[in-house]
Amino acid sequence: MERKLVRAGVALMLAGAAAFAGYSANGHAAVAGTCVSVPSVTIASPAPGTVRVLYSLDRKENDKELIALIDAAKSHIYFAIYTFTLKDVADALVAAKERGLDVRGIIDSGQAASSYGAPIVKELVAAGIPVETEKHADGSGIMHIKMMVTDQAYALGSYNWTGSATTINDEILEIGTDPTLRQTYENILTRLFTAYHGTDAAAQAAAPVSVGIIPYTDAPKHIGETASVTGTLVEAYTSKSRTVFLDFCKSYKTCPFSGVIFADDAKKFGDLSSLAGKTVTLTGKISSYQGKAEIVLSSPTQLSQ
Secondary structure, X not given: OHHHHHHHHHHHHHHHHHHHHHEOOOOOEXXXXXXXXXXXXXXXXXXXOXXXXXXXXXXXXXXXXXXXXXXXXXXXXXXXXXXXXXXXXXXXXXXXXXXXXXXXXXXXXXXXXXXXXXXXHHHHHXXXXXXXXXXXXXXXXXXXXXXXXXXXXXXXXXXXXXXXXXXXXXXXXXXXXXXXHHHHHHHHHHHHHHHOOOOOHHHHHOOOOEEEEEEHHHHHHHOOOEEEEEEEOOEEEEOOOOOEEEEOXXXXXXXXXXXXXXXXXXXXXXXXXXXXXXXXXXXXXXXXXXXXXXXXXXXXXXXXX
């Protein structure tokens, strides 16, 4: 339960971002308990002193909102994104680089190496855009931020830069120009660029070298490596936050390994309860979470019987 409560906190962090909607269209703080004035949605760079919160399915054009910010930038564009598959956004970043802007980013290492993320990484790197991946000292953790900061504005929320997040999923994207917030977010990205410098997303985009097929009991010996981990699935448990845990032991607390599918990706897999009692194989990078080995799955291709 402790494990699931901790992970549920991610959803609360995203909800906290919406609290910044206390800024009205003219940039003044709204009075608590009153309705926030949000400007009408237009595909354009935001005016100074404004903030707008976009629900993905109202217009299904969050990608165009990002491109508007990219096109309006004058000196630099920094980004960190968990899943990035939108070629139109990648093309806009490349065009900004060609205009002479400082463009750089961070992408989750697992996503950068995936079949759907690797082509985007290769396009960006080929254009001379530095792209790093996270590398936590203990081999655990993912880069789950979804944010862009330019010299003019910021954009962040639950929105991954994918087709499904743009046209199918329930997502939030906040776009604002508050100088203090913009600088705060930029400071975070700058800190990550320094921490992960030299991790080379291009190398991650190449086919990762796998240690092969191993039993789930051996997974802790291969933290930080890519492998196909096999075992009999005891339960596919869905938490209140919609995160799915693939458990290979009756008690996850004493189990050396588990699979994790975050809520953003769970819809891709459908109902996995029928796999209980069957031998399954999870393929991906083995990381460590609270002393236990795990693989985070973002694509159904990582799960086989």
